[in-house]
Amino acid sequence: MSSRRTNLALLLLLGVALLTGALAFATGTGWARWPVMAHGMAGLAIVLLAPWKSAIARRSHRPSAERATSLVLTVLVVIALVSGILFVTAGRGLRYGPLNAMQVHVGAALVAIPFAVYHVIATRLLPRRTDFSRRNLLRAGLLGGAAAVAYGLVEGANRLLGLPGADRRFTGSYETGSMTGNFPTTQWLDDEVQDIDRDAWRLQVIAGDRSASLDYARLARYDDAVTTVLDCTSGWYSTQEWRGARLDALLDDAAGESIVVRSATGYTRRFPRSDAAGLLLATRVAGEPLSAGHGAPARLVAPGRRGFWWVKWVVSIEVDDRPWWLQLPFPAT
Numbered sequence: 083m084s085s086r087r088t089n090l091a092l093l094l095l096l097g098v099a100l101l102t103g104a105l106a107f108a109t110g111t112g113w114a115r116w117p118v119m120a121h122g123m124a125g126l127a128i129v130l131l132a133p134w135k136s137a138i139a140r141r142s143h144r145p146s147a148e149r150a151t152s153l154v155l156t157v158l159v160v161i162a163l164v165s166g167i168l169f170v171t172a173g174r175g176l177r178y179g180p181l182n183a184m185q186v187h188v189g190a191a192l193v194a195i196p197f198a199v200y201h202v203i204a205t206r207l208l209p210r211r212t213d214f215s216r217r218n219l220l221r222a223g224l225l226g227g228a229a230a231v232a233y234g235l236v237e238g239a240n241r242l243l244g245l246p247g248a249d250r251r252f253t254g255s256y257e258t259g260s261m262t263g264n265f266p267t268t269q270w271l272d273d274e275v276q277d278i279d280r281d282a283w284r285l286q287v288i289a290g291d292r293s294a295s296l297d298y299a300r301l302a303r304y305d306d307a308v309t310t311v312l313d314c315t316s317g318w319y320s321t322q323e324w325r326g327a328r329l330d331a332l333l334d335d336a337a338g339e340s341i342v343v344r345s346a347t348g349y350t351r352r353f354p355r356s357d358a359a360g361l362l363l364a365t366r367v368a369g370e371p372l373s374a375g376h377g378a379p380a381r382l383v384a385p386g387r388r389g390f391w392w393v394k395w396v397v398s399i400e401v402d403d404r405p406w407w408l409q410l411p412f413p414a415t
């Protein structure tokens with residue numbers, strides 16, 4: 083196989099891995115299993131191409147700046163691969179300082195992006211017509227098949243050896259503390275736990291030019307219950323019983339396109355107006371009032387959505403006419 087085509091295949095696989103990884107992060111419902119699986123297979127296909135790649139690297143006579151950046155890229159990809167495989171086999175117990183394997187995996191992948199882009203530009207790596215010959219498509223098919231077999235081997239090893247990885251949810255996350263109220267508290271990036279005075283706190287409910295202010299006692303009278311899964315992209319999930327006010331009750335007949343749920347920290351997520359009946363503004367979990375870490379006095383419960391949608395320390399709920407998708411796919415703080 084020519085070195086140009088091997089490099090092309092590797093970069094394509096990196097692209098697929100990034101795309102499926104992002105898709106897996108964005109998805110909380112059952113179909114997440116497909117991007118998650120494709121993500122694993124793309125990673126294993128990169129591992130399978132490694133012998134060819136190392137032969138190319140040994141023969142290469144590129145300028146030293148290019149060699150240095152491709153070395154960095156290689157190291158980052160190896161870190162992402164090793165941490166990814168460790169996460170899906172050994173579980174989320176392994177720590178690297180403050181990080182678990184999933185966080186190392188995502189961190190390495192994000193840092194690798196600019197190096198991969200530079201590599202494509204520096205080597206002018208673009209597909210040619212002849213790359214899509216029958217022979218090459220056959221090779222690609224073989225690689226895909228081998229990656230699927232490798233994926234099956236990893237899952238088989240998980241089960242045969244009774245590794246933690248055998249108990250992953252379809253998102254790849256591991257169960258922790260379900261129905262006990264004792265589960266991790268997680269911030270998305272750099273948000274900080276808020277210690278809010280419950281008696282001074284008010285919830286603003288805003289719709290067009292109408293607005294209402296609810297105090298804690300008023301909100302705590304609602305007793306809608308939902309038992310559902312909080313599934314954090316850092317690799318854990320927990321089933322809990324949440325109680326509080328359904329958003330359709332709080333919003334009544336307020337008309338609009340979307341609902342903006344805002345935290346005291348400024349952290350904000352936007353939902354389709356039609357989702358209101360499925361969203362809960364919780365004041366309690368597992369029979370107890372929320373702790374500060376879990377978002378007291380009130381936090382959003384968004385069944386079927388990954389943890390980063392579950393806004394904590396909520397101070398306002400607003401209906402307006404903007405479409406819900408007019409926001410970053412992932413929060414920026």
Ligand SMILES: Nc1nc2c(c(=O)[nH]1)N[C@H]1C(S)=C(S)[C@@H](COP(=O)(O)O)O[C@H]1N2
Pocket residue numbers: 265266267268269270271273274312313314315345346347349375376377388389390391392393394395415
């Ligand atoms: N305001 C705010 N809400 C937030 C976050 C945050 O950083 N800030 N993190 C989110 C993420 S990533 C997750 S997984 C859940 C975690 O909820 P918990 O800490 O109660 O387990 O809260 C979400 N709500």
Ligand SMILES: [Mo]
Pocket residue numbers: 268269270313314315316389390
């Ligand atoms: Mo999260």
